[in-house]
Amino acid sequence: MAMKTIPFLLIILIPLFAMPQQPVDGPYVFEKGDSLQVFTIMQQGDQSLADRKMAPRLSAVDQALEVMVPVDRNAGFQVKLRARNAVPSDIYAAPSRLFIVSDIEGEFLPAKRLLMAAGVMDEQYNWIFGNGHLVIAGDLFDRGSEVLPWLWLLYSLEEKAMAAGGQVHVILGNHDIMQLSGDYRYTDARYFKHAWLMGRSIRAVFDESSILGRWLRTKNVVEKIGDLLVLHAGVSPKLLSTGMTVTDINNQCKRYYGLSRRDIPDSSQFLFDNRSPFWYRGYFMEPKQPMALVDSTLQWFNCKRIVVGHTVMDSISSLYDGKVIGVDVNHHEGKHEGLLIEANGIFVVDAAGGKRPL
Template sequence: MMMLFRMMPMLAAGLLFFNVNLQAQQAGNKNDGPYVLYRGGAMVISRIEPGKDKGAQAVTERYPLKGKDKVPVVVRFSDHPGWDFTVKLQTTLVNEPSEFRQPDKLLALSDIEGEFEALRKLLLANRVMDEHYNWTFGKGHLVICGDLFDRGLDVPATIWLLYKLEQDAKTKGGYLHTILGNHDIMNLSGDVRYVKEKYFSNAKLMGYDYMELYGPDTELGRWLRSKNLVEKIGDNLCLHAGVAPEINKLNMSLKQINESCRPYYDKAKKPDLFADKTIWKFFDGTKSSLFWYRGYFHEPKATEQEVDETLSLYKVKRIIVGHTITDTNVGFYYNGKVLGIDVNQHKGHHEGALYNQGKWYKVGVTGAAGKL
C-alpha cells in the first residue's frame, strides 16, 4: 500500500506528461486559407479544413465574379474558434501612393512572418483593433515594414487580417500601410526555401501548385502586387531593409522607384528579365536591394553621411526598417536617424515602435510603453 502511495506522484506526472504531449500533437490551426482565385470567368474559393480522423480536407466553392464583394471570405482557426473573422473582398485594387502626411499616431511593426497570434496581441494591446477585429486606432497609421510570409504557421490569416483592417482603417480616417519585404518578394517570385512544408501539401490537396496561390490571378496576389517597396509617411521613410549608398546616387523619386519595381515583384529570381539594369539594383541582394540591404547594422556599414544623404534626398528625419534583428531593437541608430524595429517574433519577442504626439515609444503585447 505504501509503495502504491509513493508511486502515485510518479503516475500523476506520467499522466501529465502524456496529456501535454497529446495537447502538443493536437495544437495548431488545422485550417489553411482561404485562397481566392479567378478561373474561367468565375471566383474560386479554396481552403483546407479539419477532416475526419484528424486529417485534412480541401473545400472548393465557385461564385460569379459579379457581386464578389457580397461573398463572405471567412478565416477560421480550429485551435481558437473565437479568433475567426470575415473579410469583405474589395471591389477594386489600386496601387498605393508613395507619400503621406505625418499622422499624430503611428505604430510600426515588421517581420511578422505568419505569426498571427503575435500580430493579434500587438494590435489588441496597442488599441489598433478590438477583439472583433474592428479598427480602433482612429486617424492613426499602422505600418508593416515587410515580411508577411514564411517561418510562421498562419501566413494567409496574417495577410487577410491586414487586408481587412486596411479597409476598416480608411472608413475611420486612419491608414494601414503594408510595405513588402524580402520574404514577400521571394514568395511572389518562386524562392520558397523558407516556406513551411504544410503549405506545399495543402496546395497539392486543393489541386494547385503552391505558386498558384499568390499568382496575379488571385485576390491576395493582386493585393500584394499593389503594395510598395518604400513609402514616405510624414517625417519617416519606411521600408523593409534600408537605402544603400548606391541607391542614393540614382536620385530617383519614391514614386519612380515603386512604379519601376512593381512589374518585377514576381521576377526577382530572373535578372535576365530586367532590361533596365538600374531597376535590377533594387533587387540585387544585400548590395543595394531595398528589401535585402543590411548596411545599417552589418559591415560594411553605411556612414552617417550616407544616411544623411538619404534623409536629405527624401526630405525626412528618420528611416524606419525591419529585416535585421539586433539585441538593441526596437531602437534608434545613427543619432536617432535610423529606427530598427525587427525583433524575433518566432521566439516570443513581440514589439514595435509607437509614435504618439511627437514622442517615440517601444511597445509590446502588454500595452506598456517605454520611451525610446
Template sequence: MTKSLLLAATLLASTWQLQASEPLAYQFDGPYVFNDSSAKKATKHSAYWVCNAELKHNYASDKQLTRPDNCGQLPQPLLSDTVKQIMPDSYDGIKKIVTLSDVHGQYDVLITLLKNQNIIDANNNWAFGDGHMVITGDMFDRGDKINEVLWFVYQLDRQAKAAGGMLHLLMGNHEQMVLGGDLRYVHQRYDLASKLLNKSNDALYGEDTEIGQWLRSKHTLVKINDVLYMHGGISSEWLTRELTISQANQIFRDNIGRSKKELKQDELLNFLFYGNGPTWYRGYFKDSFREAELDKILAYFNVRHITVGHTSQTQVLGLFNNKLIAVDSSIKRGVQGELLLIENGELIRGLYNGARQPL
C-alpha cells in the same frame, strides 16, 4: 489504372501521410480565393478551403466568404476592391503612426501585441482611428499561420480606410521570394494545399487571386511626415542612380513575381530587388557604416528618420540619435515583439505587455 484514378490515389496517399505525421491544425488551411472575371460565372470569387485534410470549394456571396462546415476557425473575410487600389506613397500631417515588421506567420504574437497596444479591439478590429499603420514587409515564410496573418491584415486594410486611417503594407524580400517562386522558407503546413489544389505555393498567391492582387497593389517604400519606411534600407547606391520613391514603387509593382534569374539579367532590377536594394540592404548595421553617410541619404529624401525591418533586433531600436529606427523586434521567433509609435512627433516603443517607453 487510369490517369485520373492514379492522381486520386496519389492525393489520398499524400493526405494520409500528412494526417499521420502533421499536427491536427495543419489539416486546415485557407481560404484561397481565385477571381474569375468570366461573364459566364455567377460570381467571380471562388474559394478553396482545406478542411480536415479534404479540399472544399464554395463562392463568395456579396463578397462575403463563408467557411464550410467542419472547417475549424479559418478566416471568413469580407472581400473589398478598395484594398487593391494603388494609394499615394507620400503623406503629410499624420498625427499618429504605428509600425512593425517581420511577422513571418506569427499570428498569435501579432494579435496580442496589437491588442495590448490598443491598435485593435477585443474582436481584432481596427481601433486606431485616423492613424496610419506601416508593416515593413515579411509576412510570408518561416511561420505556420501565414494565411491567418494575410487575411487579418487584409481586413485591417479595409477597416482602416473606412475609419479615415490607412494601412501601408510594404513589400519585403520574403514577399518577393514567394511571389517569384523561391519557396525555400515556406512552412510544411502549406504542402497540403499545394497538393490538393495541384498548384505551387506561389501560384496560390498569383495574379488571379484575391490576396495576390492585393499584394501587387502595395508599395515598397512610403514616406509619412518626416519618416521614410521600407523593409531593408536605402544604400548610397540609390543616390547615384537618382531614383524617386514613386519610380521605384512602380518598378517593383511591374516586376514582382518574376524569377530571380530574370531579375538578375537586368542591371537596375538586380539592384532594386537584391544586394543594395531597399528590401535586402543591411548596411546600416555594419561597423563600417557612418552617420555622415546616413545624413546624405536623409537629405536626399528630405526626411529626419529612416525606419526599417529585415535585420533582427531584440526590441525597437534607435541608432544615430534616432535618425535610423529598426523595428524588426523578432516577432518571427513566436515569443513576443514590439512596435514603434509616433504620436505628434514623439518616438515611442510599444512593448508586448502594453507598456510604452520613449525611444
C-alpha cells in the same frame, strides 16, 4: 471471405466519416472565368482536404462576398472581398498616431496581441485606432504557419481604417518578394501540401488570379510618411546614387514583381539584390554606412528619420543618433514589439501592453 470483411471495413470507416471537419487554413480565393473558387483547408482526424466552394465573380457594382478566415481551427473572422484594390500612394502627410511593426512572418496570434496592446484593433478585429496609421514594414510571409490569417487581417483592416479616417500601409519585404517570384526556401511545409490539395502548384497560390496575390502586387517597397522614410531594409549607396525618388523606386520594382531574379534586366538587378530597398543591411552589418551617407539619404528624401525592419535586434532601437530606427525583433522567439509615434514622443509597445520611450 470477402463478405466477412465488409463489417470490419464499416467499423473502421464509420468513425472516420463521423469525425467533424475543422478549418485550419485559408481561404484561398481565385478567379476562374466568371466565378470565384474559394478553398478552405479542412482537417478531419489525421486527414487534410481542400473544401471548394464556387461564387460569382466580383463586380464593381455593390457586390459583397464575405469569407470566413479560420483562426485556432474554429474561432475566426469574416472578411468582405473587394472587386478592386485601390493602388496606394507612397507619400503621406504625418498622421496623429503611427504604429509600425515588421517581420511578423506568419506569427499571427502574437501579431494580434500586439495590435490589441497598441490600441489598433479590439479582440473582434475591429479598427479602434481612429485616424491613426498602421504600417507593416515588410515580411508578412515565410517561417511561420499562420500567414493567411495575417494577410486577410491586413486586407480587412485596410477598409475599416479608411472608414474611420485612418490608413493601413503594407510595405513589401524580401520574403514577400520571394513569394511572388517563386523562391520558397523559407516557406513552411504545410503550404506546399495545401497547394497540392487544391490542385495548384505552389507558384500559383499567389499568382494574379489570386485575390490576395493581386492585392499584394499593388503594394510599395518604400513610403514617405510625414518626415519618416519607411522601408523594409534600407537605402544602399547604389540606390541613393541613382537619384530615384520614392515613386521611381516603387514603379520600377513593381514592374518585376513575380519575376525570378534571372529574368530581371541587369540594369535593375540592384533593386532586387543585396543593394535593394528590401535586402540591404548596411545600417547594421559591416561595412556599415557612414553617418554622412545616412545624412545624404535623409536630405535627398527630405526626411528626418529612416525606419526599417529586416535585421533582427534584441529590442527596437535607434541608431545613427536617432536618425535610423530598427523595428525588427524576433517574433518567432517570443519577442513582440512595435514602434508607436505620437504627438508627445516615440515609444516602444510590447504585446503585454508595456510602453517605454525609445
